[in-house]
Amino acid sequence: xxxxxxxxxxxxxxxxxxxxxxxxxxxxxxxxxxxxxxxxxxxxxxxxxxxxxxxxxxxxxxxxxxxxxxxxxxxxxxxxxxxxxxxxxxxxxxxxxxxxxxxxxxxxxxxxxxxxxxxxxxxxxxxxxxxxxxxxxxxxxxxxxxxxxxxxxxxxxxxxxxxxxxxxxxxxxxxxxxxxxxxxxxxxxxxxxxxxxxxxxxxxxxxxxxxxxxxxxxxxxxxxxxxxxxxxxxxxxxxxxxxxxxxxxxxxxxxxxxxxxxxxxxxxxxxxxxxxxxxxxxxxxxxxxxxxxxxxxxxxxxxxxxxxxxxxxxxxxxxxxxxxxxxxxxxxxxxxxx
Numbered sequence: 001x002x003x004x005x006x007x008x009x010x011x012x013x014x015x016x017x018x019x020x021x022x023x024x025x026x027x028x029x030x031x032x033x034x035x036x037x038x039x040x041x042x043x044x045x046x047x048x049x050x051x052x053x054x055x056x057x058x059x060x061x062x063x064x065x066x067x068x069x070x071x072x073x074x075x076x077x078x079x080x081x082x083x084x085x086x087x088x089x090x091x092x093x094x095x096x097x098x099x100x101x102x103x104x105x106x107x108x109x110x111x112x113x114x115x116x117x118x119x120x121x122x123x124x125x126x127x128x129x130x131x132x133x134x135x136x137x138x139x140x141x142x143x144x145x146x147x148x149x150x151x152x153x154x155x156x157x158x159x160x161x162x163x164x165x166x167x168x169x170x171x172x173x174x175x176x177x178x179x180x181x182x183x184x185x186x187x188x189x190x191x192x193x194x195x196x197x198x199x200x201x202x203x204x205x206x207x208x209x210x211x212x213x214x215x216x217x218x219x220x221x222x223x224x225x226x227x228x229x230x231x232x233x234x235x236x237x238x239x240x241x242x243x244x245x246x247x248x249x250x251x252x253x254x255x256x257x258x259x260x261x262x263x264x265x266x267x268x269x270x271x272x273x274x275x276x277x278x279x280x281x282x283x284x285x286x287x288x289x290x291x292x293x294x295x296x297x298x299x300x301x302x303x304x305x306x307x308x309x310x311x312x313x314x315x316x317x318x319x320x321x322x323x324x325x326x327x328x329x330x331x332x333x334x335x336x337x338x
Contacts, residue, residue: 027061033078069201069250071122083118089289089321098143099168104134104157106213108206108255112289112321113140116204120251120323121146123172125201130183130242135161137204138176145172149191149200151181154216182220184237188245199247206255207235209319210268228266236275243279248328252281257319263311269320281324288318 037057044050060075072080094102094109113136117127123145129137132150134157141148142165152158158180165176175195179186192198208215208223210231215223222238225231246252254276256269277283308315 087287099139099164107133113137116253117144121202127202128200129204131207135165138165139168142168142170147175150178151183155180201250203252209257246326252324254322280327284325285323287321
């Protein structure tokens with residue numbers, strides 16, 4: 001415990017990065033976690049157990065143990081209680097701090113890219129968002145020290161997104177590039193080459209939920225697809241463009257919901273999932289995220305409850321966050337030899 005010198009703050013680093021301890025430097029520990037560890041040592045039933053807990057605390061102070069895909073220090077895992085690990089996310093309010101706004105109808109809540117980047121990227125790595133909208137992903141990139149590229153088909157939305165992104169402080173001096181383009185045909189490799197990178201480390205994908213909200217009059221916009229089959233074909237074209245951009249063994253996060261058509265529930269999320277799985281990914285998790293209301297249903301809760309009772313259906317209160325891992329490419333020659 002000789003190295004335990006420095007602050008006992010109430011909060012750990014808000015971005016989730018706890019660096020390895022350098023001897024002689026001050027250390028910052030969260031008070032509640034330290035108190036819990038000390039209490040466990042004090043109330044140990046044997047001296048051997050107390051020494052074990054003390055050694056574990058010392059190890060957590062002096063060394064960091066991180067994995068290949070994020071900066072989470074597993075020697076101090078108790079300090080990451082702000083990182084979600086359950087498959088049900090109850091979030092009644094969206095983060096409206098800083099540059100985040102709710103004026104763009106259909107943008108996802110900032111907590112989703114925030115959580116995905118903490119879990120599946122390291123500081124300084126790259127995220128790609130082919131449905132960037134008002135720039136929510138890139139604003140979170142600035143906050144968390146990740147670089148980001150965003151593509152959006154609507155030029156006026158891109159201009160507004162650039163204003164919002166640049167208004168967010170950039171303390172980590174990372175790159176955030178917002179561009180106009182149709183992600184079914186966009187030259188992602190050229191954009192990445194211009195940024196000086198060969199691969200990205202996370203795909204954040206929040207496509208339109210087909211035609212629930214029509215975002216533009218552009219026929220190339222997925223929200224204007226005439227049928228569900230057409231939508232899925234266009235979605236597949238985007239996947240074909242972005243999959244080569246993602247490094248092997250890294251992650252794609254899909255945020256998607258379902259829809260009703262003439263009283264029939266269309267499992268759009270699972271249709272989209274199927275298209276991803278056809279392209280060399282494995283499904284790692286499905287998170288169900290609730291939402292209390294949408295702009296379309298705001299101040300109409302009683303009306304929708306009546307409609308549900310009369311029509312025999314249930315009111316949408318959730319969407320999915322599906323996490324996929326890109327498989328390692330198989331060498332055909334080695335596969336033949338085996």
